[in-house]
Amino acid sequence: MNKISGARAVVECLKSEGVKYVFGIAGDSLIPILEVLADTPEIRYISVRHEQVATHMADGYARHTGKPSVVLVTRASGASNTVLGVVTAYSSDSPVVVIAGLPPVQSMGRGEYQDFDLVSLFKPITKFSYQVECASKIPYILHRAFRIALHGRPGPVFIGIPSNFLSEEIEPPFSFERRHGTWTASCPPQEVIEEIADMLLKSDNPAILAGNGVNLSKANEELRILAETLAAPVIPEYCQLDLLPTAHPLFIHDHKLLSDIDLLFTVGTNIPDFYMWTEVPKDAKIIQVELDAVQLCKVRPADIGVTADPKAVLNAIKDSLTRKIDDEIRNRLKRRYERIKGLKEHLLSERWPKGEWNATPIRPWRLLRDLRETLGPDAILTHDSGSLSTYWLSRCFDFYNPKTCYCCLGGVMGFALPGALGIKLAEPDRDVVALVGDGSFMMVNSALTTSVQYDIPILIIINDNSSYMQIKWRQKPPYLGSDLLNPDFVKLAESFGVYAERVEDPRNLKQAIVRCLNETRNGRTALLDVLTVSDPRYATPETYFKTSRPS
Incomplete structure (x- = not known):
């Protein structure tokens, strides 16, 4: 050579x-x-x-x-x-x-x-x-x-x-031919699969905690089938809102459900959410199926811990369960399914606030509803670690397909805008939307010029509440360090060559989103500055419903 x-x-x-x-x-x-x-x-x-x-x-x-x-x-x-x-x-x-x-x-x-x-x-x-x-x-x-x-x-x-x-x-030591990554579709011995299936069937109230490993191994369909076979609720890890369709009767975005379980089955998790684990009863059985042995027993000892491909393991467990389920078990699982379905219907019936839909400044739920109704089911959303994304999004925004929701799992501010640009490079024909806070946007707004220079058209929506709301709602007045003085985001965006609008009246919101999306579909990045409420009572569903209920 x-x-x-x-x-x-x-x-x-x-x-x-x-x-x-x-x-x-x-x-x-x-x-x-x-x-x-x-x-x-x-x-x-x-x-x-x-x-x-x-x-x-x-x-x-x-x-x-x-x-x-x-x-x-x-x-x-x-x-x-x-x-x-x-x-x-x-x-x-x-x-x-x-x-x-x-x-x-x-x-x-x-x-x-x-x-x-x-x-x-x-x-x-x-x-x-x-x-x-x-x-x-x-x-x-x-x-x-x-x-x-x-x-x-x-x-x-x-x-x-x-x-x-x-x-x-x-001197090159080997030829530079195209190389591919390897993926081992490993599965534990059959006796381990049988033991897991037996534990799941003996459980009166199991739950599945699912993480990003499900998306990594493309095991979303296997997760759905296992959950339906077992009649067990699936609770997503933090920000993993697209593992199953939001409307699925067994997909529950509420970690408080873990407080009543007697068995927790984790699959493809990072288990960073210590607050989730404080909800799990101390005597609950734990089964873990993870991609990396580092995740096993990280927070609690596991009764069974498996390092393997989630897709292969979920398939094997489902097959074992199918063989073991008789009419008596099937009737018991059907009753459990109806109970969980009823819980999901109750949660969905209470997801929306009763009023303030046309209030100004714009309320979080109005922004999310109008955005969801405007986007198609295959649109991709990136979001940052603000209060809108962390709390309201999981309650008020539906996802229909895997790999349509991306956030900064490390808690870092600034991922959503540049992350959306990277995704758009991979998906030039799909709508890609970055939902950002005003604080996060100011940290990475130079990405606008990259978007324009390299023709990467995305829609940026700024939740403009003039505050670090994720911190502000935890503080007492005068909210030291949490109130922000923002520039004119429209003029800033236009100076980069970006199409931009500002919305203050919620009645104009949906049409503004449509106009901005049309700009991106015609090859131009668009920014929508949405003036939202800065009162910390609206920071999370919990703070809002707590303060809005009559005493």
């Missing part, structure tokens, strides 16, 4: 992994890679104005497609700016590969400009953090990094490459 530069080796590795997009900001330590990318039509380079935006875009693309996405950054300042995005990707099982150009190896440890220990910085928030020791190892390390990012429970990796290696000539 002819010798190639380290930079060429990097790009050839990306091509062999099927990488279509690289997100980043140009830096002096990256110039050799950028010059090779400029002559590589198979990979599109997306330049952003902040590395957090690059990482969120990569995360959105990787999460939606299940394919690896690459962030290319420079030295310490550029790499450290990706931390919030990497935390989000790590919390969201997203195979984002961060590649950083480092100072020349001969100057490391001698006070070189921006010479910091980035490997240690990224180690706690990635599956793999590594610095390449010599140019000849670039292909090996990158190939390994992609395998780690994709294998088992996906997640981000960090690779640092000293800049002098990029100009060195190396």
